[in-house]
Amino acid sequence: MNLLIMGPPGAGKGSQAVIIKERYNIPHISTGAMFREAIKAKTKTGLLAKEYIDKGELVPDSVTIELVRERLQADDTKNGFLLDGFPRTIAQAQALDQILSEVGKKIDKVINLVVDEEILVIRISGRRVCKTCGETYHIVNKKPKVEEICDVCGGELIQRADDNVATVSNRIKVYYEKTRPLLNYYDDKGILINIDGSGEIEETFRYVEKIMEDANDLT
Ligand code: AP5
Ligand code: MG
Secondary structure, three states, X not given: OEXXXXXXXXXXXXXXXXXXXXXXXXXXXXXXXXXXXXHHOOOHHHHHHHHHHOOOXXXXXXXXXXXXXXHOOOHHHOOOEEEEOOOXXXXXXXXXXXXXXXXXXXXXXXXXXXXXXXXXXXXXXXXXXEOOOOOEEEOOOEOOOOOOEOOOOOOEEEOOOOOOHHHHHHHHHHHHHHHOOHHHHHHHOOOEEEEEOOOOHHHHHHHHHXXXXXXXXXX
């Protein structure tokens, strides 16, 4: 199954994606994570992306689309994939449809996490990520076993560079302006499913599971 997970910054896309990837054995493709890797490796794309990400702006469509086009050519996407944080503009959504149609594929389902703004801010401000492996934690909702240390690899937990108050408010603003209109784009195609993402991580995943079961019943 070819899936998209959508929702505003901090809605829990990455947290759900990690579980979906494990359970359904499909690759999790996060453009945000790909950009962070590129920034860490100081590549040309990384240096360019950093200028936008640090301000909470979107990286230009041309750069982002090429990144995804290349990633979707990898063998591990043959039996399905989960895109997280892409597309974020109508132009990206149209490009994605084009990229997929060239190889006879399409997006099957779009899972949209609905979460109120106050919750988003609490989630983002409490998020900590492992500097080494990228595992995500929260200072209240998903604590590491040892404070400031990653359970998975023992790495140091830090705040994401774009998780500061000024950048977060711009990320949310940009989401409403540029990305939210995409929900209509997918609703018109009849593949959008809105789920309540305000409960606990496991509770939200139960809604995801239901979507996957219903989709299997149809095949
Ligand atoms: P990206 O990395 O995609 O960030 P985002 O969309 O702002 O979303 P987040 O990763 O902040 O939140 P999330 O929904 O994944 O939440 P998470 O699961 O971590 O993009 C970053 C930047 O890259 C963009 O601003 C842009 O500049 C650029 N970019 C990326 N893609 C692009 C594109 N396509 N085009 C152009 N530019 C692009 O959860 C958040 C916290 O809450 C965690 O601490 C978690 O533990 C906790 N939590 C999660 N779920 C729950 C729950 N149910 N209950 C309690 N706590 C929870
Ligand atoms: Mg994320």
